[in-house]
Amino acid sequence: MKALLCKTIGPPSSLVVEEIPDPEPQPGEVLVEVKAAALNFFDTLIIEDKYQFKPDRPFSPGAEMAGIVKKTSPGVAAFVPGDRVMGYHKHGCVREMIVAKEAELVKIPGPIDFAEAAGLSVTYGTSLHGLRDRAQMQPGETVAILGASGGVGQSAIEISKAMGAHVIACASSEEKLEFCRAHGADETLNYATEDLKNRLKEMTGGKGVDVVYDPVGGDYAEQALRAIGWEGRFLVIGFAGGHIPKIPLNLALLKGCDIRGVFWGAAVLRDLEQHRRNMRQIMDWVVEGAIKPHIHGTYTLDQAVQALQDIADRKVMGKTVITF
Numbered sequence: 001m002k003a004l005l006c007k008t009i010g011p012p013s014s015l016v017v018e019e020i021p022d023p024e025p026q027p028g029e030v031l032v033e034v035k036a037a038a039l040n041f042f043d044t045l046i047i048e049d050k051y052q053f054k055p056d057r058p059f060s061p062g063a064e065m066a067g068i069v070k071k072t073s074p075g076v077a078a079f080v081p082g083d084r085v086m087g088y089h090k091h092g093c094v095r096e097m098i099v100a101k102e103a104e105l106v107k108i109p110g111p112i113d114f115a116e117a118a119g120l121s122v123t124y125g126t127s128l129h130g131l132r133d134r135a136q137m138q139p140g141e142t143v144a145i146l147g148a149s150g151g152v153g154q155s156a157i158e159i160s161k162a163m164g165a166h167v168i169a170c171a172s173s174e175e176k177l178e179f180c181r182a183h184g185a186d187e188t189l190n191y192a193t194e195d196l197k198n199r200l201k202e203m204t205g206g207k208g209v210d211v212v213y214d215p216v217g218g219d220y221a222e223q224a225l226r227a228i229g230w231e232g233r234f235l236v237i238g239f240a241g242g243h244i245p246k247i248p249l250n251l252a253l254l255k256g257c258d259i260r261g262v263f264w265g266a267a268v269l270r271d272l273e274q275h276r277r278n279m280r281q282i283m284d285w286v287v288e289g290a291i292k293p294h295i296h297g298t299y300t301l302d303q304a305v306q307a308l309q310d311i312a313d314r315k316v317m318g319k320t321v322i323t324f
Contacts, residue, residue, distance in 0.1 A: 003095030004304045004322075005058040006047045012308035015047065015061070017301055023099045030079055030100050031071040036118035037062040037093040039304075039320045040151060041240055044312040046091060055091050061308065062093030062322065063265075066108060066117035076102045084108040086279070088121040088268060094304055094322050103272045106279045109287055116286065116293045119319035122264070123155040124282045124291070125275065126237065130213060130262040131159055133274070135233040139164030141210035144200055144224060147240055148185065149176035149317045151296075152215045157183050158291035159282075165211075168203055170196065170220075179317050183294065196220055200227035208232060208255075221245040225257075232257040294318030 003020050025031045043061040045051040066086040069079050079085065085105040092098060108117045131137045143160050147153045148169035160167045161184040169180035170189045177188040189199050200209055208229030214221055218241025225234050225247060234257060252259055268275040285291045296318040299307040307320050 001096035002301060003060050004062075004301060005060060007058045009047070009049050011048065012044065012305045012312060015305050015308070017304070020095070023097055025071060025073040025099050027073050028075040028102055029073050030069055030076055030085075030102055030105060032065070032067040032085060032087070032098050032100055032105070033070045034065045034067040034093065034096055034098055034324055035114035036067070036298075036324065037065040037095075037322045038119040038122070039094070039307055039311060039322065040064075040122050041311055042238070043091075044308055047308075053090060060092045060094045062095075063090055064088050064118055064121040065093035065098060066114040067098075067324075070097065078102055079105065079107075084110075084114075084117075086117040086121060088125065088275075090265065094301070096301075096324055103276075106276055106283070109283055111287050112283060115295055115298060115321045115323060117283075118321055119151070119293050119295065120282055120286070121279065123151040123319065124159065124293070125268070125278055126152055126262065126264040127156040127159045127213075128278045128282060129264050129267055130235045130237060131156065131163060131165075131211070133267070133278075134260045134262050135211045135235055137163055137165055137211050137233075140166070142166045142168065142204055143211040143213055144168045144170060144189075144209040144227070145185075145213045146170045146191075146220055146224060147214075147216040148180045148188075150215065150240065151316070151319050152237065153213075154180070154183050154294055154318055155291075156213045157185050159285075160213075162285050162290045168200065168209065170224075176317065179294075183292075191220055191223075196223040197226045200224065204229070211235065213237060215239075216241040217245050218243055219245070222247055222251075225251050225255075225259075228255055228257050230256050234259045236261045296320050298323045
């Protein structure tokens with residue numbers, strides 16, 4: 001089979017497509033023919049050893065995929081060959097076939113295509129885990145979403161609306177904010193031209209936001225925390241802005257607020273059944289039309305290097321998917 005391989009530390013241009021042996025499922029595992037694999041910003045970090053885990057090389061990037069069950073092994077009861085499935089892995093999905101544990105897979109409902117399903121696990125899974133499991137966000141609360149036009153930001157907009165929240169989408173250009181409005185944002189804020197802290201306070205009548213969803217970090221994190229309301233929840237999603245901010249802890253004291261980490265990948269490993277319930281909820285929302293994954297672009301395996309470069313260059317709004 002063909003696979004995109006990271007064989008050395010470097011940028012997307014250092015990756016290669018090569019033939020490797022077909023995998024064979026072990027007891028409790030399932031062999032999946034990959035039809036689509038989604039890429040995320042963290043894939044650009046993993047290949048340069050800048051992420052929190054560093055796979056042994058060679059490895060394939062890509063943490064989520066959708067495909068067809070080709071073969072099952074002894075002990076597998078939930079799936080049979082021909083089933084349409086989706087799954088999350090830390091890495092290794094940009095290849096024609098992959099082996100997954102039975103518990104890592106979820107069946108795809110008929111109305112959802114492979115490209116849509118491939119991009120649901122990481123971004124939508126992160127957002128639902130963060131907003132429901134960690135923030136316990138309630139209908140009618142206000143959430144400020146930083147980096148709202150990216151894949152994880154878009155998913156946070158849609159899931160917040162599905163949960164009944166009022167959404168303030170924050171991004172760095174009018175084009176990006178228009179994208180956010182098209183995906184359901186109630187209000188928008190351009191933090192490249194407006195003061196984030198003061199505008200969030202103005203937009204909430206001085207009350208402050210109930211929840212901050214921050215996949216950006218950098219200089220915007222403290223500004224957003226200063227705009228949070230009493231007993232608000234600040235969700236630490238990631239650091240796409242490039243650096244990890246140092247937050248004055250007196251802000252948490254003065255506002256009676258919580259700073260809550262959202263390490264979705266670790267949460268999946270610790271509670272696979274909760275992850276599967278979240279995935280089923282997300283797919284139900286897709287079928288109902290409550291959320292609609294936006295695919296920035298589809299690329300072939302031979303175009304995967306360009307796909308990763310587009311993500312690294314911040315050209316992507318929504319999901320980037322490799323199709324087979």
